Amino acid sequence: MTYQVLQSEKGKAIKMWTDGVPVELDAQKQLMDTAKMPFIFKHMAVMPDVHLGKGSTIGSVIPTKGAIIPAAVGVDIGCGMMAACTTLTASDLPDHLYQIRSAIETAVPHGRTPGGRDKGAWSDPGSEVDAMWAALLPGFKAITQKYPHLEKTNHYKHLGTLGTGNHFIELCLDEQNRVWIMLHSGSRGVGNAIGNHFIELAQADMRQHIANLPNRDLAYFEEGSQHYNDYVEAVGWAQDYARRNRMVMMQNVIAALKQVIKKPFDATVEAVNCHHNYVQKETHFGQEVLVTRKGAVSAQKGQLGIIPGSMGAKSFIVRGLGNEEAFCSCSHGAGRVMSRTQAKKKFTVEDQIAATKHVECRKDADVIDEIPMAYKDIDAVMHAQRDLVEIVHTLRQVVCVKG
DNA sequence: ATGTCC
Numbered sequence: 001m002t003y004q005v006l007q008s009e010k011g012k013a014i015k016m017w018t019d020g021v022p023v024e025l026d027a028q029k030q031l032m033d034t035a036k037m038p039f040i041f042k043h044m045a046v047m048p049d050v051h052l053g054k055g056s057t058i059g060s061v062i063p064t065k066g067a068i069i070p071a072a073v074g075v076d077i078g079c080g081m082m083a084a085c086t087t088l089t090a091s092d093l094p095d096h097l098y099q100i101r102s103a104i105e106t107a108v109p110h111g112r113t114p115g116g117r118d119k120g121a122w123s124d125p126g127s128e129v130d131a132m133w134a135a136l137l138p139g140f141k142a143i144t145q146k147y148p149h150l151e152k153t154n155h156y157k158h159l160g161t162l163g164t165g166n167h168f169i170e171l172c173l174d175e176q177n178r179v180w181i182m183l184h185s186g187s188r189g190v191g192n193a194i195g196n197h198f199i200e201l202a203q204a205d206m207r208q209h210i211a212n213l214p215n216r217d218l219a220y221f222e223e224g225s226q227h228y229n230d231y232v233e234a235v236g237w238a239q240d241y242a243r244r245n246r247m248v249m250m251q252n253v254i255a256a257l258k259q260v261i262k263k264p265f266d267a268t269v270e271a272v273n274c275h276h277n278y279v280q281k282e283t284h285f286g287q288e289v290l291v292t293r294k295g296a297v298s299a300q301k302g303q304l305g306i307i308p309g310s311m312g313a314k315s316f317i318v319r320g321l322g323n324e325e326a327f328c329s330c331s332h333g334a335g336r337v338m339s340r341t342q343a344k345k346k347f348t349v350e351d352q353i354a355a356t357k358h359v360e361c362r363k364d365a366d367v368i369d370e371i372p373m374a375y376k377d378i379d380a381v382m383h384a385q386r387d388l389v390e391i392v393h394t395l396r397q398v399v400c401v402k403g
Numbered sequence: 404a405t406g407t408c409c
Contacts, residue, residue, distance in 0.1 A: 076404050192405045
């Protein structure tokens with residue numbers, strides 16, 4: 001058995017795959033609060049990248065029956081990773097990778113480019129965006145009939161855009177020197193608006209009893225209520241938007257590479273496309289339950305997933321082992337060991353340059369919060385979840401575009 | 404994380 005059990009008072013058990021990695025006390029406290037909710041199904045599962053999060057603990061799997069907690073998914077609905085393997089190898093890449101990074105930065109609107117055209121929205125979306133939006137539109141119309149204020153969001157102009165923070169696009173090499181494209185993003189402005197709205201609705205609906213909850217982020221909708229049904233519909237749509245957002249970006253990154261690299265190549269456009277911030281109905285222990293994964297990835301037996309390391313460290317393509325005790329899940333990354341503010345205080349631009357020596361990426365003061373030392377040791381994290389996933393490919397980054 | 408406001 002490679003998990004430890006944290007037993008909360010009057011709560012369900014918390015099974016933690018954290019062998020050899022630290023678990024902060026404030027994260028343990030947050031997990032124990034969640035485990036007290038009466039509708040938690042069987043137990044909670046905790047991944048080795050666990051840390052304190054806003055709304056719920058990052059790296060946790062929260063199975064519920066009869067209720068749903070919108071703040072557990074949070075506002076970055078459908079956030080996740082996509083990876084595609086190309087027929088290129090390292091020797092097909094130019095000696096200087098700056099032009100590749102620059103081509104990607106031009107092809108995909110993103111948040112942090114100095115002097116960038118806007119705050120990461122399209123000024124003129126192309127035909128791929130139109131086609132992808134057409135698939136999302138019927139679902140969006142059904143939602144905005146009930147929640148018309150969501151029409152005011154940047155839904156269409158954000159489709160195929162990266163965002164900010166730790167959202168990124170990378171080129172990586174695997175153990176055979178094959179070139180992979182990896183990207184990390186979510187449902188952008190519209191998913192954020194949906195998340196925030198339903199978090200507020202849940203708190204308003206429960207205002208008579210909210211003081212009885214361990215904290216107000218545990219406000220929930222009960223199955224059968226109108227808001228429960230509306231949230232399940234809206235969060236599912238935002239997750240679909242996030243998945244398609246990543247697909248549009250992948251198409252445009254491939255097109256950008258084809259402009260810079262003269263050798264013809266193919267890419268498996270949907271190799272892996274996985275959420276790590278989401279909720280969906282699943283069957284576990286013979287029962288239909290809602291599974292909320294906050295900073296956790298589905299790892300059903302044989303299912304492929306993506307576990308990125310920090311910039312300059314390794315990333316992994318993994319295959320699920322279908323560990324039912326973990327509700328068939330694995331970690332979503334290395335996990336932070338310090339906040340963005342702490343990282344900016346502790347490290348310098350020189351530290352950042354040294355830590356990302358082998359990666360073509362920005363190395364200025366504005367990206368120090370993503371320095372590898374702000375994250376846990378990815379090898380320790382992988383070891384702690386050895387009975388959840390097996391490693392299929394080990395990738396190292398050579399180009400990174402930060403959002 | 405995002406959008407908006409300070």
